[in-house]
Amino acid sequence: MANVDVIVVGAGVAGLVTADRVRAAGRSVVVLEARDRVGGRTLTEPVPGVKGLSVDAGAAWVAPDQRLLRAELARFGLETTPQDGPGDALTSLRGKSRRYAATARAFDAVTTADVGQAMMRFAAAADHVDVEAPWRGEHAPRYDAQTFESWIRRVCVTPKGRDYFRLVCGTVLATEPQNVSLLHMLFFARSGGGLLHLLTTGGGAQDARVVGGMQQVAQRLADGLGRWVRLQEPVTTIMHDADGVTVHSESGATTAHHVVVTVPPALATSIEYLPGLPHERTQLVQRMPHGSVVKCHAVYTRPFWHDLALSGEITTDEGPAKVVFDTSPPDSRYGVLTVLVEGDDALRLGAKGPARARTEVLRGLAEHLGPRAMDPQAFVSHDWTAEEWTRGCYGAHLPPGAWTQVGSALRVPVGRIHWAGTETAERWCGYVDGAIASGERVAAEVLTALP
Known part of the structure; x- marks a missing residue:
């Protein structure tokens, strides 16, 4: 007999939203968190x-x-x-500094023109990406066969323009453009309303x-769940079959009808799954560095x-x-x-x-x-x-080939194991809003599947 209806692995925003929605539907849930705090990548x-x-x-x-985030804040x-x-912002590229007001351009005229044409080409390419299934579409294989760096070199005509887009990659993905598939960069930008939107302060x-x-969001969610959030409980093994799941953590084993794994991809690989996960799922998370x-x-x-x-x-x-x-x-x-x-x-x-x-x-x-x-x-x-229980930020990114080869496994349950976390979001992937969206999606998924 199951201890609870649903076990949630991870007390970040995605995990806590999942548990909150499951409990609101009248089903029992427990959250297992490795850290001594809630919040995940909010701190x-x-x-x-x-x-x-x-x-x-x-x-x-x-x-x-x-x-979704605005609704939780309210x-x-x-x-x-x-x-x-108040005041001007500063931009410095290749040793040339410029101060500018919010309504003024940040670069010299030549660089502004180069960045502008590249932004237009990027936006046009992003329009072809399906945020619900980036691996689909006639352009996906071509976009996924190249790095964002190769796109920068091909499209930008000025050194400052190229440097700017490299800086943009670091700003939104916290990695270098040679590590990222162009398809992933296009998906990520479109997921958040466009690249300019991701880079903008007022209105962006x-x-x-x-x-x-920001951590208050997680803390308030956890307060509502009370003793059903268990800290310092790193999950080591998830056993699953047609009858249910058994999750082994620091204090022992907990059984449930379903389990939701919400931890970052790099951490999900450290959990042992018995029986093992399908090849596509394993390959995917191994190719999602933070x-x-x-x-x-x-x-x-x-x-x-x-x-x-x-x-x-x-x-x-x-x-x-x-x-x-x-x-x-x-x-x-x-x-x-x-x-x-x-x-x-x-x-x-x-x-x-x-x-x-x-x-x-x-x-x-x-x-x-x-x-x-x-x-x-x-x-x-x-x-x-x-940080042991994070291993990077802001989120995971995919290198060339990953989206089109194994990306379809991102949100697909494996039997009674379900997946959430901001990396699984279709909108605002990599952001707190995306974490909330993933929690709501997976909660609906398990509630439908529960007996």
């Missing part, structure tokens, strides 16, 4: 030595059209604050932040860059601090710069240790904002690649 942490200040070490931003009474603030993917931090991210926060007594009429937003192709946002609290009682170190830069920085990483990031900020950037009140960083 809001207090800054040591800075009273009353917390920062999002993980996912942070909300888009206007992320309706449900729990959580507010947002706009990302855009970085439109606003959650006051008090990006690499070190997220840093430099905290100052005030947002001094406003004195320079700067917004704190920086985009550059030099050094580890390539992408910077002002994430100061709404009352500006502190100045906070969030630095996203991504791809190969994150791997190099993570290997140097916290002290060296701090120095290199602050030097990068000082190059654009002056010597005051070298003297923060506090500095914190989180290396997601080094």
Whole structure:
């Protein structure tokens, strides 16, 4: 006899939404989480030595059209604050810096023209991609046979234009363009409403932040589930047959009618499945590496860059601090710069240790904002690649050939084993909204299958 109707592996947003919807339907559920906390790739942490200040070490931003996330925020009474603030942004490519207002162009005329024509060609190609099944369609084999880097080299005609699109790849996927299938880049962009939408602050993917931090969504969901969320319970084995599932974790075995695996693909491969999974499923998750991210926060007594009429937003192709946002609290009682170190830069920085990483990031900020950037009140960083139960961020990406060869196995249940997580989302893949969507999809799936 089953202990519960459904076991959910992973207490990230996808897993908690799954459990929340299953329980709301009157069925029993338990969530098994390896960490000592809920939230997965959302993590809001207090800054040591800075009273009353917390920062999002993980996912942070909300888009206007992320309706599922917006609905959860409204449900729990959580507010947002706009990302855009006063002042000009800075862009630096190949040693040439430019400051610009939100309505002005970020590049010189030649680079602007090159980036513009490449964006148009990218958008036209993305229109051919089916977000529900990227492996389908007459263009899919051709797109999936090449890397995003090869597309950049073929389409962009200026060095700055090529550098910009390489930077874009790091910004949205946290990896280098030679690692990514063009088909995956096209799918990912279309999934989030278009590449420009993913890169935009006001009105785009970085439109606003959650006051008090994004992890509150997971914490509120977990509060509603109470004792049915079990922490520090890493799952080691899933046994499954026609009668049900038995999931082995730290404290023993739990049985259920169905199990939902919501952990990132790199972690799903560390679970033993008895009997083994189909070849297509195994091949797929083995070919879904995660990006690499070190997220840093430099905290100052005030947002001094406003004195320079700067917004704190920086985009550059030099050094580890390539992408910077002002994430100061709404009352500006502190100045906070969030630095996203991504791809190969994150791997190099993570290997140097916290002290060296701090120095290199602050030097990068000082190059654009002056010597005051070298003297923060506090500095914190989180290396997601080094985290045992994550192994990278922001999400997984697919190399050439993976989508068209084995991508169809992404959401297909294996008997009584079901799959969720932001990587399985059709809309807003890689984002919190996508995690919520995947949880709602799989909850409906198991509720239909339950006796």
